[in-house]
Amino acid sequence: MSTKPMNTEEIKKELIARMPTKVARKRAKAMTPGAQGGEIPEIQANVRTIPGIITQRGCTYAGCKGVVLGPSRDIVNLTHGPIGCGFYSWLTRRNQTDAGPDGDNFIPYSFSTDMTEHDIVFGGMKKLAAAIQEAYDNFHPKAISVFSTCPVGLIGDDIHAVARQxxxxLGITVFANSCEGYKGVSQSAGHHIANNQIMK
Structure with a gap:
């Protein structure tokens, strides 16, 4: 291996060479080497995120759950989807808080229906209802918010009907957010969805 430092263009070529062809074509457009000779490179930004690929931008679900509603300490925020989505948006990395005067602080917990292939084939609405019931039985929150992920949107689970039911x-506020990751260009679509649901 050479000890000579590589320039940014060489690094880009080496990274792309390790990727599958289709992925490499897309990623090559988004990887911009640093300024050469005073030129400021233009970075590709306003494109849809690719479901299943975690980037610095996140997805609609990440914006809805991770940014807007996730930091609310007195609401149980329940992810309806695979455990990976729930864990990705778990707030271990920011927005830690002490319990308020009412003693409620659900931020340290990650609530998920942990959908599996079986649920994706046969539907996950019963599992969602059971998860809401379990969260209520264990924590007695004043409100529960449900977040849908990509598989939920693809199979058509009616999370709003389950929330109403x-x-x-339970006699508490239960509301759902249709914030599947593929719904917008970036996290900002999730911000809109969460804010609109809060206002409703």
């Missing part, structure tokens, strides 16, 4: 049963 459980709100009636």
């Amino acid at each position: 459980m709100q009636e049963k």
